[in-house]
Amino acid sequence: MTLFTELTIFVLAAFVGFEVISKVPTTLHTPLMSQTNAIHGIVMLGGLIVVGYANDPLEYVIGTIAIAFGTINIIGGFMVTDRMLGMFSKKPKPKAEDGEGDSS
């Protein structure tokens, strides 16, 4: 890919991002943030490439930490988003079972 192909992708993605995300209502901004956090975990691919082709000890360490960091983003981000969105999609009148349990 040439630099200008990449820049084209970047600029178009920025416009798409602005269009799509400005339609997300305020109510869902926290799940949006944790979801974009998870998507950001895609940098883990960089870690995979580093470790996958590495042949010196420092790169092993750097890359493995990067993989771990990225995986925290991906797994933690998508899971916590799912948990939050589950609260929003609850039926209006559920029996309040575990409601009080979380407060401490």
Added chain:
Amino acid sequence: MIAEAVLKPGGDAATALYIVSFSMFIFGVRRGTHPTTAKQGNMIAAGGMAIAVVTTLLLDGIGNWGLIAIGLAVGAAVGVIASVRVQMTQMPQMVALYNGVGGGAVALIAWSEIRHGIGEIDAGTIASIPLDTLIPVLFAAVVGSVSFWGSNIAFAKLQDLIPTRPLAVPGQQVVNALLLVGIVAACVDIALNHGDPSQGLFIAILIAAALLGNLVVLPIGGADMPVVISLLNAFTGLSAAAAGFALENVALIVAGTLVGSSGTILTMEMATAMNRSVANILFAGFGGAPAGGKGVTEERPVTSIGAQDAAIKLAYADSVVIVPGYGLAVAQAQHAIKEVADALEKRGVPVNYAIHPVAGRMPGHMNVLLAEADVPYEQLKEMEEINPEMPRTDVAVVIGANDVTNPAAKDDPDSPIAGMPIIEVDQAQQAIVIKRSLSPGFAGIDNDLFYAPNTSMLFGDAKQAASDIASEIQGL
């Protein structure tokens, strides 16, 4: 044979799969525009991520499987435990931490890219690191390191590990500016010497950026955290996009840009909600010294009521609007206030919630807290939606909120919060304010609402007061 099913790095098959992956991200976020479809959207985005990861693992020549497995296992374990254990009040910390590790990963990848390039130069494979790789790598390193350290400080502040009040250090602007100039100069030096870049200088850049991240976030107070977290979110996104440029990976470029756009939009919305510029929030250390407001401490009469009177006012109202603030989250009163709303609805009193954009510690935080307490999202009204309804509202209940209801923002052009959009509680027929004391809010200014003739103050802990009101209403 699975072992044979390898993809050529940068080849058509791999790129096609990355395109599928980022399309699923965009589609997933698009499904996030409504609460009923958002959960499914999140699954779609997660599926896109799975495709991206598997594609990369299938790239030709990828090795060191043991290390990859360790990284994946550690990351997955931490991610699962954190996401299951975190309380909804702690979401801002969690997001700050995720921002941090994301930025950290980018900075580390940038470092190894530089090492890789230097190694190839030493081996004689290439004469120099091409600038269209080197410049994105430098950008990724700086922004990644700033957001790693900045996010960690934000986390520590939100978790009360370090003081949340603004920590102002004299001459700090100068130090920050010097650090920034130094970082840019070092980057330029590396770019100019791209035939023989110094790794030592690169590490110095990482360290200087780390210092900058610390110094920029340390002076920022707790109530400005929504802006800081959104901004760091935008930063990590852009750093991922830069890493995508360096690695020539479309999925990274698009995903990073998507996150960057999201963070930017949220940053601007939060700043608008406070009527302050992003620069002012980052560099002014607001709220440390109350400007002038301290002098006006003359005794003004307030109407104080108890839980029973408040319950009667509410029970016989035609409509009630609840205005929650961060104090509600601190007191863990979201379930108690829901009990009040339930008791009122049982009596046929319609209840809505007015949510100020900066009511919590991150964008949309209050909505999540109330959703956790089973408040239906239809009742969560945005500021623009509820303000026209305020004059027709019988009783507005302010719980744990202060500055976001202060009419001085509209009426007093000299007020430090002048021009900040507020929930117009003063327009309601009556207001009940549940608060520990008359102490001023974060902005350090008196709230005229408390002294208005149609305002009643109910002094006490938000959770206790709300439970008392709920049981009084049930007893009527």
